[in-house]
Amino acid sequence: MLLKQYKTHFFNTLKNIQDEQEIESFFFILTEYLHNLKRVDVALNPNFKLSDEEVNKWNAILAELLQEKPIQYITGEAWFYGLQFEVNENTLIPRPETEELVEWIIESQKSKVQSQKLEILDIGTGTGCIPISLKANLLLANISAIDVSEKALEVAKRNAASNKVEINFIQTNILEVEDLNQNFDIIVSNPPYVRNLEKQEIKKNVLNYEPHLALFVEDTDALLFYRKIAQLALKNLSPNGLLFFEINQYLGKETVELLQNLGFKNIELKKDIYDNDRIIKCSI
Secondary structure, three states, X not given: OEHHHHHHHHHHHHOOOOOHHHHHHXXXXXXXXXXXXXXXXXXXXXXXXXXXXXXXXXXXXXXXXXXXXXXXXXXXXXXXXXXXXXOOOOOOOOOHHHHHHHHHHHHHOOOOOOOOOOEEEEEOOOOOHHHHHHHHHOOOOEEEXXXXXXXXXXXXXXXXXXXXXXXXXXXXXXXXXXXXXXXXXXXXXXXXXXXXXXXXXXXXXXXXXXXXXXXXXOHHHXXXXXXHHHHHHHHHEEXXXXXXXXXXXXXXXXXXXXXXXXXXXXXXXXXXXXXXXXXXXXXX
């Protein structure tokens, strides 16, 4: 079978559950993953032939896509801030909104003395996408990263190695930590923030496949992680230090009020590329 013939089958099979743009994106991700063919290579090789074994591989992946399994979990990889990351069912898939968080942190340091050695902590690191991207751009920074999940940290460590950066990974439950035992210039976190009441808004590919431990909080205390991390930041941020959060789009006002009540200053709330309240910066 020719690849262009399979493409027609691929589109027809998925058209009832995905829009055409998404299907096209999946198709070219898979041509590169399975055949090392970029979009331009496919165009230049209209008669590229699939062996029976290759057709079987495509069919197996197509069956997973029909179950709305995320393409990143099928290929085992995702791109974030120009870097490649391993992902699996123990880690959230890195998202564009979080790239904006990383960008804001890097921008906040551009006016600083380049020789300054920053101490940075990421809480709830998952794939390690935040600390690894920061380290790749803030070369002198010493960066630590915490996660409660041992399996997520195994992935994060492999991602640090493959991206050739050094991160100090720590397994601990941040809710049980009373003191971080050192001061940090930057503390950043993208903690669980989706309330159970919002589950009906979550797409099936997220709800059925991504780790709930990293996604959801109880409706009754949705800001649990923000309160705890902010309290630690009061103890462990350096005098000119900054606290950064990715937040629930529906709880921007409440998160700002929490930080104000704890005594934080210079609180900035920014919208993401989709015009939702998404990231916060503040200082002590």
